[in-house]
Amino acid sequence: MVVSASFALAFSEVNIFGFVRGGDSPLGLTLGLDLEGGTHLVYKAMPDDGREPTKDDMEGLRNIIDKRVNEFGVSEASVQLLGGGVDSVPDRVLVQIPGQTGAAITLKFDADTVTPETLQAFFRNELGRPEAVVTRNENGSLMVQLDDIQGESEADEWRDAIISQYPVALQVGYVLPQADPPAVGEDDAEESKSDEETGTLPTLDEVRGAFASVGRSDAEVDAVDGAEGLFSILMYGIDVNTTDDSGSPVLGENQRIMAALREIGTVQYTESQGTLTQWTLGGGVQEAKNLIGKTAQLEFRYRECGDILAPSDDMPWPPNGLSQDEWVVERCSNPVYFTESATEIDAADLDDAFPDISGGAIPRPIVTLVFNEDGGKAFFNVTDRVSRQDDRLAIYLDGEELVAPSARAGITGGRAIIEGGSFTTERVRTIAIQLRSGALPVGLDLIQERNVDAVLGEDSLQKSLIAGGFGLIMLVVFMVAYYKVPGVIASIALVAYAVLLLGIFKMIPVTLTLSGAAAVILSLGFAVDANVLIAERTKEELRSGRSLLAAITAGFDRAWPSIRDGNVSTIIVAIVLFWFGDRFSTSVMQGFALTLAIGVLLSMFTAFFASRLLLRLIASTRIGDKPNWFVPVRDQTPPSAPTSGGVS
């Protein structure tokens, strides 16, 4: 009794847990492309040098994309090559992935100057996105949710529109220079205002001139009343990009403004409000798109930083009036001062790449790289040189600088970590998968993105689902009418089984596809079978004159070996299929095998616990006084009837 009670309790707990985990699809299950629609993406192959893609390029594309989607856990995605006509080389790749297209942009303004309401209004009224919903995250950043984004170019347009829409407020304060250093910054100042004597603060005109010198004469510069040397500036649209169109590092506009301001005097402090400091695309299938469409060309470049000591004695050093402290940073981060060259570290020498967490006080997501012997050697040589020259090793992914670390000594062992300022756990995983699967042989351009209906047709599936439900009700009616009390218990056990199975699918989570659904039907059949077996055996034991409780116990014991052996055989089949499916990456087989194994294990579990305990529980109530209720309709003979040949 206690056991069954606690069992029932465990049931409801699992239940609740299973359904509390939210999701968009029915019951929060992840459904495959064949059962639920997804996103239809068409990419055009774009070889860098403008040549036509070859057949090998396209096969390579297909294999690598296939590998990437599979590793990402997007099961049952479909990757196919599209071509112009018969016998022509395909030039496009069709990828259908589960999950609706949709997008979320996370952005942050310096000092959180923009409210969600105004940004939402901006998206709805100015950018033509009436569905946009903007909310504020806990860290002050804003999240914009949209139905879809047509490629990154559209997002870039929005970004520019937002930058020019919202003002940036700057404050800059000057102090008189210290007496001792000889006039700094006079030699190299390109703009005229350099004839000021030391000992005066920059004037309003000089500050305006500084902005004009970087092409921002539109900035409204005002002197703050009553505070000499303090200016407030209001301007629209600061471009914080630190790479140009080809991805090479350049000074951001804010850095150039600061440099110009420094030229006219000694800056004591600056404060800015309203600069767009974060812009991340995500949500929907965004991460999957990142994963598929990026070439994933990993590059290691040697960065020779500016000289620490003056190249000749008569040069003022550090250059351009920078302080010693500023120079330490600038010499390796400002492209004006460093040069880069290729290294002998080749991304093809990567053995493995996996997501990781860095050590230290604040753990950050990183990617660990494992090189083969050649790569390890090259990596040591380069890091050794970096450490001795106090230079940097710059790491680029698809032309974007990820990180440019220094090294304290040459790194042996062929392992490297890369850490990027914008790394999130999701991004780190994507990069690791991309590096493992290798760089794409040709670049890809997303030319079509649309929501797509389920492969098996939504309306058709809807009908099948209703029909299946109807069939299940028939089954329950039949079981209750024919097997009576054991039939009722079998039905309860079936419901419990279904609930548990769905709960497990959700928790793992298993992507449910048609092949998975077939396995569910099969294991459901086994679950029914187990109950039928127990009911039949119990009937036989009753006929042989046992008391109800004893008959139930004996009946179960008799039925158990066949339930066990049948199910174990099926589990063996499932394991082998899964293993092969894995080796040959055939998701059709794997989906079936995994679902089947889970389903059959669970059907054994429900038969062993739910059916048996419920039967015993009910038999011990007043229903147990009517053993006839436990005997199927066809065998309606008095329990005292002579034993048939069954057990001799």
Next chain:
Amino acid sequence: MDIVSKRRIFLSISFVLVVISAVMLVSPSLNLGIDFTSGSTVTYQFADGNPGTEVVSDALTKSGHPEAIVQALGDDQYFIRTEDLGVYGLDAINEEVNKLDGGPAKVLDTSTVGASVAEDTVRNAITAVIVAVIFVMLYIMYAFRSVPNSYKYAFAAIVALAHDVLIVLGAFTVLGIAINAEVNAIFIVGILTVIGYSVNDTIVIFDRIRENVTLAPGRDFRATVNLSINESITRSVGTSLTTMTVILAILLFGGASLRDFMIVLLAGVIVGTYSSIFVAAQILVLWEGRRFLPWRRQIVST
């Protein structure tokens, strides 16, 4: 019910069915669907409204392309995958599609398309099944170690399995001619399901034989098998009827996209149930009659 004495009749029926199926399979009439071969894609845009996937699918069937996979793209477009259309194939489709409500339909794009399921999937599936079968045989030999010659049970179960798969394949070939059913990725799943069902069902019958052999080691083996079949036939029929209820419901009232799949499952359940009783168990009897292996000598307590 004396089934064992009529074993030669049942085994002959099965043998004939298997031979017919094998012949059907060897002659190249099992159509490989577009999942495995390259084909064509057409994207239509409807000027006015949206006829619905099933309606478009029906139009494709009328135009001679029952194999077509139709997916709605967004609100007004349809993405269709068919077998290779060649140069003139599109005209027939255009004609039917333009009759639909919401037309005229504009062809936005046509392309050739590669296979969606790797070509070696079928071969891999077969290899996997053979390996699985070997492991299942080993398990049956272990699970039935309390009865003499447990390898015979393992072997008989696998013969029944091969029987089921062959007959389902053969039946599907006939259907392929009759209603143009095609082998696609779903079909593979159907066959895998039949394999799971067949093994499980056979083991339930064998379990009864194992139990009765252990209970009365001295009894004639034929009598034991006959008794075991009679004792478990209610359960066999009960289980297959309940399973068939669900399959039939989906087959009769469900959507067209699952029709072929449900036919495979239905055939599998019928043949799988039949073969456990009338093939697997009869092979045991047949084998027993051919060799002299006294039961009484070897009974050891479990």
